[in-house]
Amino acid sequence: MSKATETAYRRRVRSTDVLCLVVLAVLGARFAMGGLVTAPALAAWTTVFAAICIQASPFLVLGVALSAILAELVPREFFRRTLPCRPSLAVPVAGLAASALPGCECASVPVAASLMRCGVARGPTVSFLLSAPATNPVVLIATSVAFPGQPIVVLARLLASITTAIVVGWLWQRVGREVPISPCVLRPRADGAGAWQRARLTAMHDLAQAVGLLVVGTAAAATLNVAVPRSWLDALGGSAVEGVAALSVLAVVLAVCSEADAFIASSLSQFSMTARLAFMAVGPVVDVKLVAMQVGTFGRRFAARLAPLTLVVAAVAAGTVGTVLL
């Protein structure tokens, strides 16, 4: 047995042992402390935390399955041939095409990663990443339900989000050149195995990764949901610019699924319509959970540059569209 395989063998034994201990500890805890968590704050935190994980899991599975199929079973040339060659043209095409894919932001990160893996340029990939969770039919229908009798809100949301996706896509095609991307994204996977085996490996890796990172973001969102005093939100009603800034920040920290954020926005009636539009334009493209997923998938430096750029463009786009239309 070579040194390398020996180390690998030791590591495998260790992680499986740890898992056994964890399972035993969990079973022990089930008997020792079932019903012990009676502190209302902790119970509420756990309920919110579990609720987001459960609600997101079908979208994650769908996204990961789509991603694995796109990455391993669709010929790599397909996307390069379908999208226009010139990135400046491919950016809006990818942004508009993304509208057809139902799913929230959790699903769009792995799918965008697989597009990149297939050789799609960085600008169109980013345009797809930002457009898919914000402009798909499910989100637009949810928005029309949340703002009954106000179809203009749906139009404003679509315009603000598609503008953000295309503008950031174009900018990223220019400024993203020097930004290194995590080698995991570009690395060809498990050579030699059949296409289905590769798809399985991709799906396993992406799923464990996505659920793990979802847990990080969800824990943050649950903490803010349970721990931020209500009076803070009421105090932020303020002026137009302050309102847009406040709700943009709120969208980032709350990390609500894009299919649910319209209902939250419609309930934030202390704020102007434009501020609420900013909440719906920023939330699907930048939030704590999404940034965590981007760090895990594309690398820290990629997320550190893309997130602020997207935040500014989305807030400005929402402010402009809101001022004109609403």
Place this chain on the structure above:
Amino acid sequence: MSARCQSFVLLLFGAALIRLAATEALLRYVRPVARPWVLLAGVGIVVLALWSLAATRPESPGVDQHQHSGTSSVAWLVIAPVIAVVVIAPPALGAYAAARIPVTAPPPSARAFPPLRADTGGPTRVTLLDFYARAAFDGGATLTGHRVELTGFVLRSDPDGFRIARLVITCCAADARAVVVRIRSPVAAPRPDAWVTVIGEYAGTSPDDRTVPVLRADTVTSVSAPDNPYD
């Protein structure tokens, strides 16, 4: 984390989802419409995990062998939601959450409120959300002259009675909004989080908060929590 370990962890997660989807506990977290999707997700994850367990030989190195250790250790966190729903198994959100979140409800989906259907003899059963919407957006015109029956959990006590609430969820418990009704009643307030059914008549809105409708109750009954705690 090795490939087998990753499979085990995901297997636990998938199994927890299937178990949830098979019980009423699911409704503490998400709406009933999510049930088939949660079940499907659980089955998908379990199938993938079992397939991976079958395909991975015990002596094969982990899939993450060639990756940074940082990217794979995050997979351990997959256990966290399993612990949350299986070990801690928290109750549905109640008075604690309702006291903290903004008391707002979605605007009514219908333009006009149809008249309440008068049940023969007994009071008319109305959801808290419907009662609130009829009071807030229609001045309570369709409520006057009816004996209505409301069910909710006790939020807190008032000098002249108590308040009951119901949480309305759109997607999952994280986006819950509270609907509150003030109950004017001579009966002593039950403890917070206790479920009650109250019968009485609409009596305008609360003087301290115009968004809170008031019910003058003549009957207050303790009930057990409904299967679906949210409206």
